[in-house]
Amino acid sequence: MSETELVLRSRRVVTPQGTRAASVAVQDGRIAAVLPYDAQVPAGARVEDFGDDVLLPGLVDTHVHVNDPGRTEWEGFWTATRAAAAGGITTLVDMPLNSLPPTTTTAHLDTKREVARGKAHIDVGFWGGAIPGNVKDLRPLHDSGVFGFKCFLSPSGVDEFPEVDQEQLAAALGEIAGFGGLLIVHAEDPGHLDAAPPPHGPKYADFLASRPRSSENDAIAGLIALAQRLDARVHVLHLSSSDALPLIAAAKREGVRITVESCPHFLTLTAEEVPDGATEFKCCPPIREAANQDALWEGLADGTLDCIVSDHSPSTADLKTADFGAAWGGISSLQLGLPAIWTEARERGHTLDDVVRWMATAPAALVGLDRKGAIEPGRDADFAVLAPEETFTVDPQALQHRNKITAYAGKTLYGVVRSTWLRGRRINDGSTLTEPTGQLLERPADGARRPGARPTG
Numbered sequence: 001m002s003e004t005e006l007v008l009r010s011r012r013v014v015t016p017q018g019t020r021a022a023s024v025a026v027q028d029g030r031i032a033a034v035l036p037y038d039a040q041v042p043a044g045a046r047v048e049d050f051g052d053d054v055l056l057p058g059l060v061d062t063h064v065h066v067n068d069p070g071r072t073e074w075e076g077f078w079t080a081t082r083a084a085a086a087g088g089i090t091t092l093v094d095m096p097l098n099s100l101p102p103t104t105t106t107a108h109l110d111t112k113r114e115v116a117r118g119k120a121h122i123d124v125g126f127w128g129g130a131i132p133g134n135v136k137d138l139r140p141l142h143d144s145g146v147f148g149f150k151c152f153l154s155p156s157g158v159d160e161f162p163e164v165d166q167e168q169l170a171a172a173l174g175e176i177a178g179f180g181g182l183l184i185v186h187a188e189d190p191g192h193l194d195a196a197p198p199p200h201g202p203k204y205a206d207f208l209a210s211r212p213r214s215s216e217n218d219a220i221a222g223l224i225a226l227a228q229r230l231d232a233r234v235h236v237l238h239l240s241s242s243d244a245l246p247l248i249a250a251a252k253r254e255g256v257r258i259t260v261e262s263c264p265h266f267l268t269l270t271a272e273e274v275p276d277g278a279t280e281f282k283c284c285p286p287i288r289e290a291a292n293q294d295a296l297w298e299g300l301a302d303g304t305l306d307c308i309v310s311d312h313s314p315s316t317a318d319l320k321t322a323d324f325g326a327a328w329g330g331i332s333s334l335q336l337g338l339p340a341i342w343t344e345a346r347e348r349g350h351t352l353d354d355v356v357r358w359m360a361t362a363p364a365a366l367v368g369l370d371r372k373g374a375i376e377p378g379r380d381a382d383f384a385v386l387a388p389e390e391t392f393t394v395d396p397q398a399l400q401h402r403n404k405i406t407a408y409a410g411k412t413l414y415g416v417v418r419s420t421w422l423r424g425r426r427i428n429d430g431s432t433l434t435e436p437t438g439q440l441l442e443r444p445a446d447g448a449r450r451p452g453a454r455p456t457g
Helices: 077-086 106-116 135-143 166-178 190-195 204-210 213-230 242-253 264-268 290-302 337-347 352-366
Strands: 006-015 018-027 030-036 046-049 054-057 059-064 089-094 123-126 149-152 182-186 233-236 258-262 383-393 412-422 425-428
Touching: 006 030, 006 352, 018 054, 018 352, 054 352, 059 077, 059 337, 059 352, 077 089, 077 412, 077 425, 089 383, 089 412, 106 123, 106 135, 135 149, 135 166, 149 166, 166 182, 166 213, 190 213, 213 233, 213 242, 213 258, 242 258, 242 290, 258 290, 258 352, 264 290, 264 337, 337 352, 337 383, 337 412
Parallel strands: 006 046, 006 054, 059 089, 089 123, 149 182, 182 233, 233 258
Antiparallel strands: 006 018, 018 030, 054 383, 383 412, 412 425
């Protein structure tokens, strides 16, 4: 331990073996050892003692719309990664749409990386996109290091990223399965959406009726059947309908390679509380009723749901009109996901060990980042320090993302992020953030970050 540079000490360290008092030794940006709390500090090492504040692994958010380049007025790498760092997130994976160009070719990926370089306060990876006509681009994107491919089964909301039909879905998934890749799917069936009453006006009940649970349920059932036939790996994005949980559980028992995520807004907000005209709550699929939310939490508890990620999808304020039919659909929550989930989880009898599994370990495993998502030797020294018993009231103006719009405004939440650490360096001290030191990550064959991934600054 003579080369240890830093020791982080807490009475509560969340490790894969459970929460315990420990000292975490850091060397060359990685965790060198997890030692007893009162272990002797190696000569020359700096000690940070957090007392009863909890030391967590840095969270991993695999569903973030950064919108940069092209719609940078909606967000951007600088602001998105600052918000993430302020919220205890140390790794994010950027979605391939809402930027111009979308990440659907290697040239577009190169553009995205060039824009991100120098602006990332945390580590950033990229999804590719599967759209009509780009099957030939999927393997080159995979070889260039994207973590997988996103597609929509219904309109995405932006013309440059069209949805795929069933024939196009099968072609894309067959290609992706051929090289062992991952397809992540916005699963809403367009036929059910077309048959539902169109969204219009300020009443949330009318918007909810326009996105029925059956749309999700049937889309997921079809995806399961296709994945089973092709022996392909698929991931369901932002599950909203709890009715789909039995289908997913049965598929997992039958060996279908399917994983599923949900989001803080589905797990902490309910349709019953959405005021008319409050389109900061609009997202697709929608926030559903309290009973549906209870069932989603049961799915987390029994392992049917694998992980929780933000689906941070911001826009400018002018796009959040009071008409649920016309307003942009997306919820901004990068900075607030951890306290929002912890507030609800603690009420339901869950622990921070559970929260870490859902928001750090499982998302890291989803994308093969085996140096992220846990406090154990060999992992990157990425941490969040949390005061879990402290509360704060959400002030939109205190948020770091570009447009100060949030469905959590005025809510009192448990869990104050004291600091955030990236590879052993404190990047957020609770009030200020350092200059960007994040790296651009690529999907490596062995599940670790590729050698040569470099700092963005």
